[in-house]
Amino acid sequence: MVFEKEMGINVNFKNFILDFFDFFFPNFCLLCNKKITRSTFSLCLDCLGKLELSNKKDISEFYNHNFVQSKLITNFYSKFEFVKDGFFQKIIHQLKYNGKSHIGILLGRELGKDLSKQSWFEEIDIMIPVPIHRIKKFIRGYNQSLLIVKGINQITKKSYDDNIIKRIKNTETQTHLHLHERIENVKDAFKVINKGKVLNKKILIVDDVCTTGSTVSEIARTLLDAGAKELNLATLAFVKEKDFDIKV
Numbered sequence: 001m002v003f004e005k006e007m008g009i010n011v012n013f014k015n016f017i018l019d020f021f022d023f024f025f026p027n028f029c030l031l032c033n034k035k036i037t038r039s040t041f042s043l044c045l046d047c048l049g050k051l052e053l054s055n056k057k058d059i060s061e062f063y064n065h066n067f068v069q070s071k072l073i074t075n076f077y078s079k080f081e082f083v084k085d086g087f088f089q090k091i092i093h094q095l096k097y098n099g100k101s102h103i104g105i106l107l108g109r110e111l112g113k114d115l116s117k118q119s120w121f122e123e124i125d126i127m128i129p130v131p132i133h134r135i136k137k138f139i140r141g142y143n144q145s146l147l148i149v150k151g152i153n154q155i156t157k158k159s160y161d162d163n164i165i166k167r168i169k170n171t172e173t174q175t176h177l178h179l180h181e182r183i184e185n186v187k188d189a190f191k192v193i194n195k196g197k198v199l200n201k202k203i204l205i206v207d208d209v210c211t212t213g214s215t216v217s218e219i220a221r222t223l224l225d226a227g228a229k230e231l232n233l234a235t236l237a238f239v240k241e242k243d244f245d246i247k248v
Contacts, residue, residue, distance in 0.1 A: 052081045
């Protein structure tokens with residue numbers, strides 16, 4: 001009885017704090033500017049529903065076009081499609097370029113809901129976010145892929161580790177580079193620093209947007225060379241139409 005009473009007090013106090021901040025520091029949807037509660041991570045449910053969803057056919061076509069030949073990625077899933085000037089592009093740019101880090105958690109949770117329904121996801125041993133170079137992380141303040149992983153973890157409880165593989169080369173941005181240039185750009189850009197954690201493991205690589213798969217394929221190759229058993233990929237979105245002038 002005392003425990004239940006204390007729990008009730010804690011919940012009421014937490015709600016009071018949230019109400020206090022919502023009143024004095026109102027939270028607005030990043031897409032439509034509608035006032036929303038702080039618990040919705042700055043994206044209202046209406047706008048969340050407008051983000052362009054992927055479908056099995058397009059996911060399969062993207063996988064076959066970008067990953068089948070190399071045989072590095074076993075399974076692939078993506079929640080959304082990146083459409084030029086679409087709703088997803090607007091919100092992902094808020095995450096990557098405008099410091100709205102909480103969006104990564106929200107979208108990661110949405111991705112996690114879908115991943116929990118994929119049979120192959122049950123066998124994943126550990127999730128690894130695509131690493132960014134320390135200079136870029138210092139400038140941005142965070143690794144958006146790690147935030148996505150944390151959101152997935154909140155839903156699925158799958159373990160993750162962002163200290164297994166590092167980006168050792170501060171590569172040029174992939175935007176505007178064509179396929180062969182992207183492959184050369186990320187060649188030998190990653191290094192496994194803890195081989196014991198990948199040995200014979202089924203790993204899920206997590207990224208925000210996949211355009212050609214050159215970056216994640218290089219990561220997969222590096223992890224397989226270090227002894228990983230199987231590499232899989234989950235992203236928030238993929239670029240269906242290859243427009244290399246799109247800022248991803």
